[in-house]
Amino acid sequence: MEAPKGMVGTFKAIAWLWEEYPKGCTMVAKGDMLSCVIPQLLPNAPYTVAVETCKEENDCVLYSDCVDFVWTKPSGKT
Structure with missing residues (x-):
């Protein structure tokens, strides 16, 4: 995701599978990108x-333009 100009606060990526509790991470800037x-x-x-x-940590709002449905890659483990 491209980092917004004048960014204040933090961005978190979250993922959930059906009824599973969401998992996530706090995004960090790498150049002009957040990942x-x-x-x-x-x-x-x-x-x-x-x-x-x-x-703040517990004051978050869903960034509605950034919701998507994706498949994870196969693990490759046998």
Whole structure:
């Protein structure tokens, strides 16, 4: 995600699978891009992924333009 100009607060990426509790990470700036890796997602599974913007730790709002449905990659493990 491209970092907004004059960014104040933090952005969090969240992913959830059906009724599972959401998993997430706090995004960090790398140049003009924000990114992070959400750990412990199941391989080859459909997740809803979204971005939240937070003024403070528990004061977050869903960034509605950044909601998508994605599949994780197969793990490659046997």
